[in-house]
Amino acid sequence: MTYRIALAGLHMECATFLPQLTLRDVFEAGTVRGADVIRKFRGSNTVMGGFLGVIDDAGAEAIPLLHSDGGAAGLADQAAVMSYRQEIVEHLTELDGGIDGLLLHLHGAMVTQDDLDPDATTLEAIRSAVGPDLPIMIALDYHANLDLASIAGATAAFGYRYSPHIDMGATGARAARCLLKTLAGDIRPAMAIARPGLILPSIFSATSLEPLKDLVDEAARLSEDSDAYRDVSLFAGFAYADVPNCGASVVAVVDGTPAQAAALSTRLSDKIARARAALSTPAPVYDLEQGIRRALAVSQSSDRPVVILEHADRANDSTHGLRALLPLADRARIAVPFLWDPAAVAMAMAAGEGAEVSLDLGGHSAPRAGGPVPVLAKVDAVRPDFTYRGTGEMRAGAEVRLGDTALLDVGGLKISVTSRSESAIDFDPFFQLDLDPVDYDIVLLRSKTHFRAAWEGFAAEIIIVDTPDYGPADISTLAYQHARP
């Protein structure tokens, strides 16, 4: 028989310390419905791409409902989340039993002004609409904050193994294969979650850093080196969402009993708890001045660019790093890719290529983003509605939409300015604008871990700097209200 499998997604990572709400218009810009879900994601390294690959290979029928992505920003607006949740529930109600299973893509670190675990609420709403028996497999981000209630509505839950998230498609495929095995009667999944009681700043959730690498590899080994079906996901959690279930967790799915799943998840979770001290200090963090001094020194003896990581930026528009680098244009070739500032782009586009324009650049999103920097910029290039398919490992085949985009030259610094907030993680921010990363001594990035897929092994050095922004490496400086001590 041909299985009919519904697909849906409602996805956002919320840094609750940011002051502004993410409203419906942001979600709607990242929303596709019906057959457009297939057109957008098939063949891409995304969760939906992974779902679709397995469904296609099995000759099953995909019934795409909706995929809505609010990106990564401040709190999600409750009304917006409720409307997309309702849309998914209404579709499922209309299908009225005409499906064999549901594959759902959630982030796991969404928060609204009224709901500290809206992903759990979405799952509950779906579960009560479809009844207790329909298999629902969910794929979650590695940065999900989870407890038992978060995943109770799902039959089985799966997370990305790695950060950079190079295995988003593979994770969707793991969830889809589990669903097909369940439908075929080959397995009866049972699930358990364990929490080690650890909150990691995002910068230290990179899975190439020891001892996290060892633990992540163990989760993969536990999943693969077994004749019986089992799947273990290690979730790092998301430190900048102040919620009761903030922190790391381990989810195990087995063909067996909940007790067997619990034994697996607890074993790895206990190991994570024992590694707490080493997990909390896996790499040096510099203040901005020290970091820049080090970058200048390293770049003098290398023909590869040095990465300065302004990782505390949560909106891709912070200017602490830019402000400090501007006076150094005569000492080093410096690139600042993907600074978010739609107003600056509009002014650059109005001025036109080759023109000079005065701008108050970046720093508009929130008080701690560093404030705008007044610059006189030459407009090197403009790209209306700049959109491309990613060529890096993590974003392979995925659509990257930046809106109107301008490439500026500010006293020798190359700055690409985008209308939509998107982190520069790979070499596309250079290649897609006819630039080459090897032409630069210093590159200022805002990514936390995803840049490592391209830059680790290429950069002369990765220099992590802490700035007075919303996502610091020292999370003890944040005023948590809900997270457990």
Ligand SMILES: [Zn+2]
């Ligand atoms: Zn993530």
